[in-house]
Amino acid sequence: MDTQTMIRLTGLTKEFAGGVRAVDEVGLTVARGTVQGIVGHSGAGKSTLLRMVNLLETPTAGTVTVGGRQLTGLPERQLRAARRDIGMVFQQFNLFRSRTVLGNVAYPLRQAGAARARARAEAEQALAFVGLADQARRYPEQLSGGQRQRVGIARALATSPQVLLCDEATSALDPQTTHEILALLKRVTTELGVTIVLITHEMEVVRAVCDQVAVMDGGRIVERGAVAEVFARPQHPTTRAFVRSAVHASPVLDLLPRVLRKHGVADSVVATVLAEVGA
Numbered sequence: 001m002d003t004q005t006m007i008r009l010t011g012l013t014k015e016f017a018g019g020v021r022a023v024d025e026v027g028l029t030v031a032r033g034t035v036q037g038i039v040g041h042s043g044a045g046k047s048t049l050l051r052m053v054n055l056l057e058t059p060t061a062g063t064v065t066v067g068g069r070q071l072t073g074l075p076e077r078q079l080r081a082a083r084r085d086i087g088m089v090f091q092q093f094n095l096f097r098s099r100t101v102l103g104n105v106a107y108p109l110r111q112a113g114a115a116r117a118r119a120r121a122e123a124e125q126a127l128a129f130v131g132l133a134d135q136a137r138r139y140p141e142q143l144s145g146g147q148r149q150r151v152g153i154a155r156a157l158a159t160s161p162q163v164l165l166c167d168e169a170t171s172a173l174d175p176q177t178t179h180e181i182l183a184l185l186k187r188v189t190t191e192l193g194v195t196i197v198l199i200t201h202e203m204e205v206v207r208a209v210c211d212q213v214a215v216m217d218g219g220r221i222v223e224r225g226a227v228a229e230v231f232a233r234p235q236h237p238t239t240r241a242f243v244r245s246a247v248h249a250s251p252v253l254d255l256l257p258r259v260l261r262k263h264g265v266a267d268s269v270v271a272t273v274l275a276e277v278g279a
Contacts, residue, residue, distance in 0.1 A: 003068075006032040006163060006195040007053065012062035014048050022048040024219035025062070030212070035189055035196040037210035037227070039203060039242055045219040046199040050165050053197060054086040055079060067162050084112055087156030087194075091168035093148040095140040095155075101127065102136040105155045112159060126154040130184060146177035153184060157192070164188060166198040170205060182209045203246035207231065215239045 007030040014023040023045045030036040040046045051057035053064060055071055064071045071082055095104050105126050109119035127133050130150040140148055149169060156164055166185065170178040186209050188194045200206060206213045206227060214224040217238040223230060234240045 004031055006030050006034075006067060007036075007197065008063075008065040009049075009053070010063045010065075012049065012052055012064065013060045014045075014052060014057060015060045022219055023052065023059075026219075026221055028214060028221065028224070030195060030197060032195055033189060033193050034211040035185070035198060035209055037206040037213040038197065038199045038216060039201065039206055039213060040199075040216035040238070041201060044216040046216050047167060049216070050167055050197060050199050053163070053165055054083050054088065056088075084108075084159045085161050086163045086165060087159065087161035088165045089149070089152050089156050089167065089169045091171050093140070093145075093152045093172075095148060095151060097140055099139075100136065101132065101138050101140070101143070101151050104140065104151055105158050108155060109158050123154070123158055126158045127151075129157065129187075130154045144177075145173055146180060149173065149177075149181055150184065153181075153188070157188065157194070162195060164194050164196045166196060168200060169198065170200070170202075178205070179208070185209055203231075203242040207246060215242065 007028070009026055009028045012023055012026045013021065015021050026049060028036075038046045038049065048057055052059050053066070055064065059072060062072070066082070067085060069082060071079060074082060096107065099107065102120065102123050106119040106123035109122055110116070114122070124133065124136065127136055130153050132147060132150050132154065135143065135147065135151075140151065143151065152169075164185075169185070170181050173181060182205065185196060185198070189196055198205070198210065210227050212225065213227050213230050214221045215230070215236060215238055216222065217236070223234070223236040223239045230239060231243055231246075234243045
C-alpha cells in the first residue's frame with residue numbers, strides 16, 4: 001500500500017445467518033488526511049461496512065488494511081493494539097452515565113494501560129481541543145446533545161488515532177449543532193491530520209465536510225468520486241435521488257424563483273427549472 005493511502009478495503013463481504021449478504025465484495029481506498037463519506041439508505045450496508053474497518057464486525061471474505069497493516073487475520077491481542085489507532089464516534093454517544101466527562105475521555109487511555117496522571121493529562125488535552133475544558137467535572141446527563149457528541153469525539157481522539165470512524169455522528173442533532181460538529185470534524189482532519197470515514201444518509205452532511213463520497217445500495221458501492229463531481233454529474237439512480245434531496249433541502253432553493261423572476265425569467269420557465277431540480 002502506497003504512503004498516500006490510509007485505508008484499503010478489498011473484496012470485503014459480510015454474510016449473516018440465512019445467507020443475507022449485507023456487504024457484497026466492496027473495494028474502497030481512502031487517502032491519508034481526507035474525509036471519506038459513505039452515504040446510503042437504511043439497510044444499504046454502510047454501518048456494517050464501517051464496523052468492518054476496525055473489525056468490530058468480522059468479514060466473511062476480503063481484507064482490511066489500515067496504515068499499511070493488514071488487520072484481517074491478526075491475532076486478537078495484536079488486533080486490540082491496532083484498534084488504538086482507530087477511533088470511533090457513535091450516533092447515540094455511548095457515554096458512561098456514571099463517569100464524569102473527564103472519566104469518559106480518559107477511559108480508553110486507562111484501558112490501554114496509561115498511568116492515571118498521563119490519562120488525565122491527555123484527556124484534558126482532548127477536551128480542550130473540542131472546546132469542553134470547562135465541563136470536565138460534569139456528567140453526561142448534564143450536557144446538551146451537541147456537548148455529549150463533543151465528548152464522544154474527544155474520547156475517540158484521546159488515544160491519538162490515525163483514523164476516525166463516524167457512525168451517523170450527527171443524526172441525533174439539530175441543524176445548528178450538526179453544523180458545529182461537522183466544523184469540528186473538519187478541524188480534526190486539517191489540524192491533526194486524522195483520516196475520517198463518515199457514514200450518513202444525508203447528502204448535505206457529505207457536501208459540508210467530505211472530500212470523497214461513496215454511495216451504497218444493496219450492499220455494494222454503486223458510485224464513488226470527488227464530492228463536487230458526484231454532485232455535478234450523478235450517474236446512478238440512488239445517487240441522483242440523494243443529490244435531489246440535498247438540493248431540495250438547501251435554503252438556496254427557496255430563493256430561486258424570486259431570483260429568476262428578478263432577472264426577467266418568465267413564470268413558465270421558472271416552473272420548468274423547479275421541476276428539473278425536483279422542487
